Amino acid sequence: NAGVTQTPKFRILKIGQSMTLQCAQDMNHNYMYWYRQDPGMGLKLIYYSVGAGITDKGEVPNGYNVSRSTTEDFPLRLELAAPSQTSVYFCASSRPPTGVDEQYFGPGTRLTVT
Amino acid sequence: TQLLEQSPQFLSIQEGENLTVYCNSSSVFSSLQWYRQEPGEGPVLLVTVVTGGEVKKLKRLTFQFGDARKDSSLHITAAQPGDTGLYLCAGVLSNDYKLSFGAGTTVTVRA
DSSP: OOOEEEEOSEEEEOTTOOEEEEEEESSOOSEEEEEEEETTTEEEEEEEEEETTEEEEOSOOTTEEEOOSSSSBOOEEEOSOOGGGOEEEEEEEESSOOSSOOOEEOOOEEEEEO | OOSSEEEOSEEEEETTOOEEEEEEOSSOEEEEEEEEEOTTSOOEEEEEEOSTTOEEEETTEEEEEOTTSSEEEEEESSOOGGGOEEEEEEEEETTOOSEEEOOOEEEEEEO
């Protein structure tokens, strides 16, 4: 099992460019999440999905879009990148949560927007 | 504002010393988790606590969930350099299932 994989590991974008952060899991988890982590701020939920075809906004969704066409993949799209989107992005997955389930995290994508 | 407040933000101690990290909220949580994150990696779950007053031990780590399920602590006995990392608490509110994370405590254990 590879667990949760994310690509790319690092990326530098210019202001106004767009990109897609890839996330895949091979654990057959229904639930998937995108977080961003900023220094001293912990992890903030951007979007989440409870299954293929179903997505919903988290705490900080502005400037991002997601899709979930398969159980395995959950890409995050940045349109018109802004410096405020400079951050480390983590994708995670879990079984249907009962409040005690572990979230499995990918290694992260470090994005810089200049 | 953070739903979960962690303190201290940074902690640097000598190998062999003890340390405690705190996680506090004004909200009640149905469960609380502690994760550890190393540089360049994603967080990894250490423990989940679900019952008020619950104490769980994981080798030299002791986790406690407050009686009112609003706070938690992580105590490390005889810290080792391998304990160095970012410790994150994360809770699930009683009427939700999504995790809310604290800002984290960066622990450095010097050899």
